[in-house]
Amino acid sequence: MTLEKIVNSVLDADLDGVEGLVKEGLEAGTDPSVLLKEGLIKGMDVVGDKFEAGDLFLPEMLAAAMTMKAGVEVLKPHLAGEDSKAAGTAIIGTVQGDIHDIGKNLVAMMLEGAGFEVADVGIDVLPEDFVKAVQEKKPQVVGLSALLTNTMPAVKTTIDALKEAGLRDQVKIMVGGAPVTQEFADEVGADGYATDAAGAVNIARGFVQA
């Protein structure tokens, strides 16, 4: 019963209720791994299917992801081994000269919702700061965002800086932002490009599964 309620709490984005339900499950002696897989992840899978089918919109999807995340936080201390591992690690930021953060934040949230551990390095990020972040966090994926046409060259500068630092081959780089195109991504030597946040998550998933 509790499992079904957890699934529904994710579907309904019941942020207030999910923690109590997960605790209730733990107190009843349900295996934390089952609560995760049969409860929270199952709920999110249904949400994902509905989103893919166009029955749910982005705000509903994000609210469900935040609910799942809240539930996972309660479970974390009880999970062991594989179950506690993130789906992947990523750093994301808006390139130098660009102070826009909506798209970048959206991708970060969606990645977190998909189980990634995400380090958001912010806006107007210098190439050398991306290099530092990669050295420190050792992510699998680097997301570079540019909303302005005049800040797009900074995407290339950042990728070049990662090359010079000898880090380029250690990460997969995805780029995005309104004026960014697949041609641009190819030109600057990125590994992936998406037109929207959901597409970015799919690309990141592909990177870590490859």
Added chain:
Amino acid sequence: MTEARTNPVLKFLDDQKIEQIHEASLRILQELGIKVEDADLRQELCNLGCDVDGDRVKINPDLVDKVIANAKKHNRFTLTSRTGKKVEMNPETVVSHSSNAIPDIIDFETGKCRRTTEDDLIGTTRLMNQLDEMDMPCALVYPNDLPAQTNQLKQAELLIRYSSKPIYATASEPNTARYLVELFNLFAGTNDKDMIGLVGISPESPLKFPKKITDALKIIVSAGIPVAMLAAPLGGLSGPLSIAGGLSQVNAELLAVAVVSYLFNPETPLLYGPRLFYANMRTGCSILGLPETGIASAVGAQMAAHYGFISDLYGMSCTSCTYDTQSGYEKAINCLLPFLSGANYVSGFGALASLMVASYEQLVIDNEIYANVKKAAKGFAVDEDAFGFDVLASAIKGGMVLAHPHTIKYLKKGEVFIPDLGFDAMWSDWVKKGKKDIQAVARERVVELLKKDEQELEPLAADMDNEITKIMEKATAELVK
């Protein structure tokens, strides 16, 4: 050409609701305030009577009232191009401008979408010289082949060189602003102190004034160059999804820019540019063709009139990526709504795909859409002469209505719209002319107009050419590393 605007025929919201939006904005400014990055500016605003709470500046209603009252005194000005063309800007006129800094273009020769270049900027600017409904060009495209550090400046330089009309420049950081002032100053004072153009400046939403934006604003406003304040919250992503919420937010952001501008130079004319827009809520990507863009612009026109500002609105925006029915209806709806509501300054010429793709043909088509909308909003005379009693009296006696002096008089007055580009005949004529759609007709017109501009555009005077070159060389040496 500048035209007197007819009184607004559409009141999207009644006066009480406009006042409610104003009150909601005052609450935002007073309780939430604006994040101002520059500590010195925060102090200056504090000296002006604002409350500073950390990096947020909370603005009291009395100061807002004072700023609005002052702005009303500076809402009439004239811009004069380097060739002497004038554009009158005040709350009673309506003028047009193009979209700005679009990164891609549909190649005129191949029809394929590609990155924009300096040549595209020159070509589209020259085409806009020849569009009779286009009053002021922005740099329609972003020249991707030029250095980023001086790109906005270069856009302004090319506009000055190739536009026969006053120009609309942009500045998103102080270095550009500094050199823009130098470029503008070359022309200021040569014609009763008219400026050659204005500059658009945008803060960030929600409620954020980055230092480089306020630094740029300070330079432009201090120089007395008219500023189009452009605030662009994205409903549901950087502001409330509810239209009323977005409107109160965008209004608060614009009033805050007006307060900061007042501090720098209270005499500089300010344009009220509410650019509230929405996203595809399945992807989060912003799309400009939704009817809400037009609705927000219509209310924006009302808010501007309420305060006495000149409004600067989206206008002919669309999501469609091609010359189809969708781009037509999106552009028409989004232009007509603000037009009917008393817009003063309307954008959108030349853009497709939510301002991401430019097109030569679309510039020409938009010229026609704008002309249609302008006519639709123009109204008509209702008086004894217009009733045409004599025409009827003559007709019932067998007189010819078509050749009646009254008919000729009203035809010459433009009572009935005569399309310049749009098809206006019968099916058989269309077949005879090769079944051309609007894009095909527009293509022919582009070629014709560009050829005409080659013959007509006055070259820049040699001394002015030298001065501009000097400024650009100095800017390049300093900024392009």
